[in-house]
Amino acid sequence: METQQIKFYQTGTFTVGNRLQDEQQRSVQANMQRTNSLNSGHRACQGCGEALGARYAIDAAMRAANNQIVACNATGCLEVFSTPYPETSWQIPWIHSLFGNAAAVATGVMAAMKVKGRSDVRVIAQGGDGGTTDIGFGCLSGMFERNDDVLYICYDNEAYMNTGVQRSSATPPAARTATTMAIGAAPGNTFGQGKNVPLIAMAHGIPYVATASVAYLRDLEEKVSRAMTVRGARYIHILVPCPLGWGAQPHDTIKLARLAVETGLFPLFEAEHGEVVRTTPIRHRVPVEEYLKPQKRFAHLFGKTPAVDTIARIQEMADRNIRKYRLVDERRHG
């Protein structure tokens, strides 16, 4: 689908500009026919990035797949807040099996659909960062390696929020969690090597990998829609701020998601068959302090004596991303 370019003359706005676009170009959520696959009435916290991300992602996938979607959910916030029995919020066929097996369950559903001649039914697996980058990683890699026809969506809120904010392999350095306390000589999470699952997904050579953010919802919808045009294993990694776990205001969810992108800490890109094919340039580059400061999980960096070295190391991570993905037009910003 050709994307219609819209010019924004009002600076500072992040509205999606539906009124200016053709009917077909408007966002899925703006369409009265949207499926509300994750219906209202669920029990997510106020300002939950995951609920927002899942709602946009699944509705977009539904539209792309002519409403023929089955979703397999890992254990976690999304599973718990959407299905306190018998009040399910899912308007689509949905299964939750275990914490670490969503990708494998999806493979099974896909195989059953194939053998029953229902290849029109598309399968989505979804989970949080714990269910994806940690406990479900083996099954995820297996699904990638076999190139099973499954779209896996990771809603990354950077810790085990459902169990009370414990560290996962997606928790950023220096962040305070219940298991990386803000005490001692090096408060918060350690500076490890990180575990960049989008890059690991790309290393499998699968047809489509993307990162997305709830601050860029049209972009998120487009990436899901694009993923649905492809057969084989696909992976979308969405950064979803968690007000509870990050110690942030519910009304700051979108702002923080946007700052994560604008600092360079969470680069937005798409990759096909292991190669990056598109990146989203940063429009207003901001220093990492702006992203870190509103979050209580980083409060220990900004006490009476700010942890300048730690902040500098985080800034270096952001700078590295900007260089690597060429996120900033150096001629304009240089």
Added chain:
Amino acid sequence: MLKQTEGSHAIAECVALCRPEVICAYPITPQTHIVEGLGEMVKAGDLANCEFINVESEFAALSVAIGASAAGARTYTATASQGLLFMAEAVYNAAGLGLPIVMTIGNRAIGAPINIWNDHTDSMSMRDAGWIQLYAETNQEAADLHIQAFRLAEELSIPVMVCVDGFILTHAYERLDIPTQAQVDAYLPPFEPRQVLDPREPVSIGAMVGPEAFTEVRYLAHHKQMRALELIPRLSREFKQVFGRDSGGLIRSYRAEDAKTIVVALGSVNGTIKDVIDELREEGCAIGAAAILSFRPFPSDALHEILSHAKRLVVIEKSLAVGIGGIVSHNLRMALSGISLHAYTVVAGLGGRAITKASLRGLFERALRDELEPLTFLDLNQAAIERELEREKAQRRSGPSAENILRDMAGGARSAL
């Protein structure tokens, strides 16, 4: 059709005749020949309309099976030993979700020490997971039970494990009767799922259940197994009508009608037990046997009836409940209510140690004289154990006991030369 074939291959052929739609495979000895056989049939086009998926772990194997079964496909997998433990979480999950998956267990010991040979520790560890557990006595029965298992699983919407003694059955070649496709089709109707993931009729499966309903959901799982107590004998009778032979059922007694001593066991060891009973019967001993074919559900009533006139019970256990003794004997307690008899637990055949006729004969003779301890380890090398206990007493860092025992026994063998 009669043919000379391996147990594993006969199982593969019978599973294929059941027209499975999704098969998940991960290698572990001694079940590998089964999924290899099935994979070959799928690849060669002999088993049509079937997806054969090679996965990266047993946890994934059963997880793929869960997804496939929930989407309405007849689903099969096989595992053993460490593999069953590695998928343990999914084992409980498949049962909790009520998904009629059929899984073969090529029964094998659990490490450490690592051991690839037969005992029942693996499937016994999952006895309370909510699966029906059937134990085959022979390879013919192992093959036949798979056909019954799909019928049983799908009628009740509950998963079934068919437990087959590793190597003793899985790798044994013998003459077996492989049924025809027409026979299996007459016995096993197409799978009509009770719940299915279908965009035309969306349902949520696997929702969170709180204290207000959890007990009821669990009770229903138990209720299904109680229904299986009636269904298993019926399916066995129907099987005989179609296939012309006895296979399956809850228990199978042998010369037990007037027996004062009854031997209870699971699986292939029953063959040897029956041979020894024949010998002792010729000498005038009132001894008989009861093979438990269905360990879950546990056939308490059937066992109560057969044991009600007995004076002595010998339970041969191919697993050890460390710290207490026997699992089967403790399950049997319920069936013994109101019966007064001497009950002996015998742990035998661990890690593939052969249970010989000579050992069983000696054991039964001691039982008949009531000379057995309540808990006996058959053919235990007491001297080797005493020497290791001495070593442990002599020095703190006595080293790994498994390696010490091996070295001790090897040394013993050398000095005997």
